[in-house]
Amino acid sequence: MGHPRKALRTTTAGAVSATLMAGCALGLAPAAHATSGGIRFVDITGDGGTVLKANVVTPAGDSRTTHPLLVLPTSWATPQAQYLAQARRLADSGYVVVTYNVRGFWQSGGEIEVAGPPDIADASRVIDWALANTPADPEHIGMAGMSYGAGISLLTAAHDRRVRAVAALSGWGDLIDSIYSGRTQHVQAGALLNGTGLLTGRPGPEIQAIFKDFFASDLSREEELIAWGKKRSPSMYVDQLNSNGTAVMLANAWGDTIFPPNQYTRFYERLTGPKRLAYRPGDHATAEITGLLGVPNDVWTDTHRWFDHHLRGEDNGVDREQPVRIKSRSTGDYEAYPDWKSVGATRTKISLDGSPTIRANVNSGADGGIVVLSSLLDQFTRVPPMASIPLLPRRYAAVWRSEKYPGVRRVRGTAEMHTTVTATKESGTLVAYLYDVGPLGLGKLVSHAPYTFHGQTPGKPFGVDLELFSTAYDVPAGHRLALVVDTVDPLYIEHNPTGAQLTFSSPAADPSYVSVPLREQ
Structure with a gap:
């Protein structure tokens, strides 16, 4: 059997980890125009006492006035400053923004759980902390994130009814259908995740065993792999999202080699609440990465508009636009459709x-x-x-x-x-x-x-x-x-x-x- 070996996995992880780490650097860049009420670096106690490193950005003005709350978990392998430029922009427009480093990465405590129950519980603890320590409005709470942060946001919204709106950028609806589609291990994607996880975090014993079985093609453990992935797939909790009435915006790239687009489409079609689906050229998180510099970016512009309507009640037309928006790889032009089935009519x-x-x-x-x-x-x-x-x-x-x-x-x-x-x-x-x-x-x-x-x-x-x-x-x-x-x-x-x-x-x-x-x- 022709299995890629350790050398291939190491080479792949090394070649592309620089790309992801460049994204981290973008997140560190300050937005010179910011006029928000300031940035605080805080420790938030997560599930089981785990310390989560976080940034808090609040609007300028009277601290007694409440504002919609946005919680942004970081992406896989990225530091807590990832969303700083966007957090400042959001705070300038009237949001309390809390971004935090998910457990197991960088300076946050704990071990990597891969969007497991402790990660979902952590997000709810962050919301609790924000409501107790910032001028956040408990009736208007949203979550957003790129990649890993997108998955955690969707899962949290399914389990925590307080989350009224989500923007999930380059995320997943079905984790197994992402890295194991066609019953085939996506080895370069797995090597990238494993390599950057080892470089920047502390993988727990469960994820180490999962990756070992994944690369070894151990069919005797296939059912365990699938069960592990289902627990971490928002598609398994779509009924809860629908029951909660969560407004869900999904954005991805056509060529995403970590979370291919098909699984997001299937997830989108099962949502019954307010929803939006956007596809653009590129690969994993490349369509939105320039927005981490504070540079105007289509994905982040859509994200701001989504929250402005669903959390601030702004009549900006988002609810009247055709919800499926795609950008051609060949022309760069946008096209809008009433639903996914109309895309290839x-x-x-x-x-x-x-x-x-x-x-x-x-x-x-x-x-x-x-x-x-x-x-x-x-x-x-x-x-x-x-x-x-x-x-x-x-x-x-x-x-x-x-x-x-x-x-x-x-x-x-x-x-x-x-x-x-x-x-x-x-x-x-x-x-x-x-x-x-x-x-x-x-x-x-x-x-x-x-x-x-x-x-x-x-x-x-x-x-x-x-x-x-x-x-x-x-x-x-x-x-x-x-x-x-x-x-x-x-x-x-x-x-x-x-x-x-x-x-x-x-x-x-x-x-x-x-x-x-x-x-x-």
């Missing part, structure tokens, strides 16, 4: 004909890129991972192409692959890639997703249904779409025994295809 199918057989264990050259870095490059240069489709070795990659499109095809939403696979081994991994192919055969990655199977009977066909990661991408006139399937991608742990082969077929009674969602012209 029509579909086109590419038939997956023939019966190609590919050998496993070898990277064909089709890849999803490098965690954080590839989608960051796509965000700022519109250059996604690429491959020469004609040169991909057909021994290791199955390739199907559409006809040449006479006009632009605006891919919007979630492409879906359906096929029949016959394997020579009982386990295996495949990765599907959708490419935009130009006249010279150069393919630009539109989307991809992994899929792993276990317990299949060798030689017996079985069906595979796979959702590729959602996206917004314009295929130029004169180009084609191509679907490529191989068995190895450095982003993922693969489960192909040595010498395995996969055959793809399209039975007459159950034809194979990839269905691509399109925006109506």
Whole structure:
């Protein structure tokens, strides 16, 4: 079985930890224009007596006047000053803001719990402290955060009815569907989280065991991994959020390699209260990171407007706007929709004909890129991972192409692959890639997703249904779409025994295809 080893995990964590730590540095930058009532650095007693390091920023003026309260837990591996610039801006507009370092990281006490029950209890203790020690209004409380802070905010809102509004930026609705989608370990994402956690915090014994099992592909512990992740998934508590009437804003990037967009969409669709969903180009937290400098930023502007309406009662039109807003990777233009299903209102199918057989264990050259870095490059240069489709070795990659499109095809939403696979081994991994192919055969990655199977009977066909990661991408006139399937991608742990082969077929009674969602012209 071709498993990435420790060297890969260490290299990946080292390569991208600098990116995250740059985000930390942004959070330290002061906002020179701030006129708020001052910043206090305080210790707050969290669950079980754990000391949480926090910043408190209050509006200028009469301290006897109450103000809406915003609580911002820090992101994974970032210090307590992460949100300082945004906290000042929010305080200037009339909020009491408390940002705190979550347990287990930097100077806060305790061990890393990965959004477990102690983290949720900590957030409620922070709210208690703020109500007792600041001019915070107990009837108007919100939470916001990036990444780890987003997940903790959603989970807290589900368990603490006092939280009336949430802005969850680059977070997760389903933790397992994020790092274990397609029953495939996202090894570079896991290595990044594990590496930065060890660098900046104190992982507890439970998370150390989870990561050990995750990297070891221990199937005997799979149920425990899933149960651990479900406990930490806001999607498991969506009924509580709906019952509480919490106003939930979700924002993510199309290329998020830590928390891919599909799991956020499924979570969004189950919410029944006031809600908003936004997708932009980029990777994990890259769309909102400039806002940590206090620089004007679309994500943070939306966040401020969300809270101004739901906590301050401002009639700013947020409630009348179409709630799903997406930004194309190709044009940078915004589009608004009444719901997620309207994003890809029509579909086109590419038939997956023939019966190609590919050998496993070898990277064909089709890849999803490098965690954080590839989608960051796509965000700022519109250059996604690429491959020469004609040169991909057909021994290791199955390739199907559409006809040449006479006009632009605006891919919007979630492409879906359906096929029949016959394997020579009982386990295996495949990765599907959708490419935009130009006249010279150069393919630009539109989307991809992994899929792993276990317990299949060798030689017996079985069906595979796979959702590729959602996206917004314009295929130029004169180009084609191509679907490529191989068995190895450095982003993922693969489960192909040595010498395995996969055959793809399209039975007459159950034809194979990839269905691509399109925006109506």
